[in-house]
Amino acid sequence: MKAIRIHRHGGPDALQLDELDTPAPGPGQALVKVEAAGVNFIDVYHRSGLYPQPLPAGIGREGAGVVEAVGPDVTELAPGVRVAWAEVAGSYATHVIAPVDKLVPVPGGVDAARAAAVMLQGMTAHYLTRSTFPLGAGDTCLVHAAAGGVGLLLCQLGRLAGARVIGTASTEAKAEAARAAGADEVIRYDQADFAEEVLRVTGGAGARVIYDGVGASTWEGDLRCLGMRGMLVLFGQSSGPVPPIDPLRLASRSLFLTRPTLFHYVAQRPELLARAGEILGLVAGGRLRVAVDRELPLAEAQKAHELLEARKTSGKLLLTP
Numbered sequence: 001m002k003a004i005r006i007h008r009h010g011g012p013d014a015l016q017l018d019e020l021d022t023p024a025p026g027p028g029q030a031l032v033k034v035e036a037a038g039v040n041f042i043d044v045y046h047r048s049g050l051y052p053q054p055l056p057a058g059i060g061r062e063g064a065g066v067v068e069a070v071g072p073d074v075t076e077l078a079p080g081v082r083v084a085w086a087e088v089a090g091s092y093a094t095h096v097i098a099p100v101d102k103l104v105p106v107p108g109g110v111d112a113a114r115a116a117a118v119m120l121q122g123m124t125a126h127y128l129t130r131s132t133f134p135l136g137a138g139d140t141c142l143v144h145a146a147a148g149g150v151g152l153l154l155c156q157l158g159r160l161a162g163a164r165v166i167g168t169a170s171t172e173a174k175a176e177a178a179r180a181a182g183a184d185e186v187i188r189y190d191q192a193d194f195a196e197e198v199l200r201v202t203g204g205a206g207a208r209v210i211y212d213g214v215g216a217s218t219w220e221g222d223l224r225c226l227g228m229r230g231m232l233v234l235f236g237q238s239s240g241p242v243p244p245i246d247p248l249r250l251a252s253r254s255l256f257l258t259r260p261t262l263f264h265y266v267a268q269r270p271e272l273l274a275r276a277g278e279i280l281g282l283v284a285g286g287r288l289r290v291a292v293d294r295e296l297p298l299a300e301a302q303k304a305h306e307l308l309e310a311r312k313t314s315g316k317l318l319l320t321p
Contacts (some may be wrong), residue, residue, distance in 0.1 A: 001019075001020050001021070001022040001094045001095040002017060002018070002019055002020070002093065002094045002298065002321065003017075003018055003020055003021055003090060003094070004016065004018075004056055004058070004059050004060065004092035004093065004223060004298065004301045004319075005018050005056050005057060005058050005090075005094065005095035006046075006047055006055060006057055006059060007055055007056045008045065008055065009048055009052065009055070010047070010048065010049075011047075011048070012047070012301075012302040012303075012306050012309075013144060013192055013302060014304045015047065015059065015092075015305065016048055016169065017298065017299050017300045017301075019055075022028065022095050022107030022187060023097050024069065025069055025070055025074075026071050026097075026100045027072060027073045027074075027075070027099070027293050028071055028074065028099055028100055029071045029093060029098065029099060029100060030067050030068075030069065030070045030071065030074060030077055030083075030096075030097075030098050030100050030103060031068045031069040031070075031072070031096075032063075032065045032066065032067055032068065032091055032095065032096050032098050032103070033066050033067075033068050033094070033095055033110035033117070034063050034064075034065040034091060034094055034095060034096055034116070034321050035063075035064055035065040035092070035113075035320070035321070036063060036064050036065070036112045036113045036115075036116035036295070036319070036320050036321075037060050037062065037063040037091045037092050037116060037298075037318065037319045037321070038060070038062035038063060038086075038091075038117055038119065038121075038316060038317075039060070039301075039304045039305070039308060039316075039317035039319060040061070040120055040121070041060060041213075041236060041238055041308065042061065042150075042303060043059050043061070043092075044151060044308065044309060045283055046059060046276075047059055047305065049289025050311075052193060054214075056184075056223060058089055058090025058091075058092065058285040059083075059090070059091075059210045059301070060089075060090065060091035060092035060319070061086060061087055061088060061089060061091055061120065062085065062087075062088075062116060062119050062120040063084070063091040063096065064081065064082070064083065064084040064085075064112040064113075064115035064116040064117075065081060065083065065089070065096075065107060065112065066081070066082055067079050067080065067082075067103075068080045068095070068298045070100070071225075071291045071296065072101075073301070074100050075102055076100055077103065077104055079106070079266065081105065081220070082103060082105065082106040082112070082115075083090070083098075083103040083104060083106060083285065084100060084103070084104055084112075084115040084116060084276070084280070085102050086102075086105065086107050086119040086120040086123060086262070086266070086276075087101050087102050087263060087266070088102050088103075090253070091093065092298065092301055092319055093298070093321065094298070094321040099170045099227065101210070101269050101272075102272075103273065104161070104273060104276040104277070104280070105226040106280060107280055107281065107284045108174065108284070109284040110280055110283050110284050113292055113318055113320075114261075114283055114290045114292070115280065115283075116318055117149070117290045117291075117292050117315075117316035118153070118253055118279055118280070118283055118288070118290045118316075119276065119279075119319060120262065121149040121150045121287045122153055122276075122279040122280075122288070122290075122308075123126050123262055123265070123266060123275050123276060123279055124153075124235065124262050124282075125150055125153035125154045125156075125157050125268075126157065126275050126278065126279050126297075127260070127262060127265035127275065128211055128233060128235060128260070129141075129153065129154060129158060129161060129211075130157075130163060130264055131222055132231075132233055132235075132258060132260050132265075133208075133209040133231050133233060134156070135158055135160075135161040135162075135163040135209070136160035136161060136163065137161070137163070138162070138163070139161075139163040139164070139167070139208045139209065140163065140166065140202055140205070140206075140207050140208050140209075140227075141154075141158055141162045141163050141164070141207060141209045141210070141211060142166045142168070142194075142198055142207040142209070142210040142211070142212075142222075142225070143155055143158070143167045143168070143183070143211050144166060144167075144168050144210070144211065144212045144213060144214045144218055144276075145167070145168065145169075145185075145213060145214055145238070145311075146165075146168055146169055146174070146177075146178035146183055146186060146312075147167075147169050147173075147175070147177040147274070147314045147315075148213070148313070148314070148315075149173035149214075149313075149315055149316045149317075150180065150213055150235075150236075151167065151181075152177065152181045152289075152291050152314075152315060153181075153184045153288070153290075154211055155167060155178055155181035155272060156181050156182050156288055156289065157180040157183075157288075158182060160182075161181030161217070161289065162214065164184050165182055165183045165184050165185075166183065166184065166185045166186075166198060166201065166202075166207065167183035167186045167187070167299065168183070168186070168187045168188075168189045168194050168218075169186055169187075169188060170187070170188070170189060170190050171188075171190075171256045171321055172276075172313070173314070174314055175188060177291070177314050181289070181291075185201050193221070194221055194225070195221035195225040196219075196225075197298060198207065198225035198289075198309045199224075199225050199277060204229030205224050205227050206228075206230060207225055207226055207227055207230055207252075208227055208230050208231070209230060209232075209233060210222045210225075210226060210230070210231070210232050210233065211233050211235065212232065212234050212235070212236075212286070213231065213235050213236030213237075213238060214236070214237070214238050214239045215234060215237030215238065215239050215240055215241060215242050216237065216239045216240035216241060216242055216243075217239040217240070218239070219232070219234065219242045219245075223249060224248075226253065226255050227253070228253045228254060229253065229254045229256070230253065230255055230256070230272075230300065231255070231256040231257075231258065232246075232255065232256065232257045232258070233258055233260065234257070234258070234259045235260055236248050236313045237258070238311075239277070247298045253303055261267055266282040281306050288314075290316065291314065291315030292315055292316045292318060293313040293315040293317055293318060294312055294313075294317060294318070295305075295318045295319075295320050296313075296317065296318070296319055296320070297320060298319050298321045299321070300319070301319055304317050
């Protein structure tokens, strides 16, 4: 088998294509032939050392494929079953050994590319809009990077919930993509102060919730345009980590601040199956559109990371072994 691994933390050039022996699944495991692997910012954090791990290490956590073999005690899955996942280390590979309790079945009508593209980002958008701050009719939400992989899904799920969606984007093409996904308003943050624009379009009321995966460059503006008792949901840090915040800053309008992580919202298998099942069901039923920016060969993982970090994508990046 072939796998992208790192032998040192660093930039995209730390990604290396290695030839390895194909392992056999043990108890509670399955050997899966990877058909598509999702590229996400958490992979960048693992590669750079922001989230350090013992080396050498595989990269990638999300994908979809077909079960080739199962461990001796596995009865839930069998060879030939199509599966997807969001929490299996080393997914940038031709094959992966996966804990069976991390795999979910892929329904008919959803191909491997869309399944791989929607697992991590789709479940992220789902828990943010259904659990962390359950959106409802009449709520106004601000979605940063609205044309990114999570952003486009947040716009769609916000629209399905009946909320008013305001997005931010850096180009007109990205703004159009966000509008097509359901954003009612899109702010070009390269042309205007997004906080002032949010206050303007809401008549000074501000946003009820802000979904922010950008972090360092946006959080100050977020605090300025949140409405009374609004919630700032920091779920990522693509521009860098947010510095320590004095809690008294939240007192001006009784604001809420949270830093959730997907894996705490799918920690139990029933919740994983329910959350993934709803997202994949929406895709299968045509109610949720998955935007794939491009598919690159496994050997071009370095290029994929360069594109992601330069914000030169709109939608999902995939690696195809």
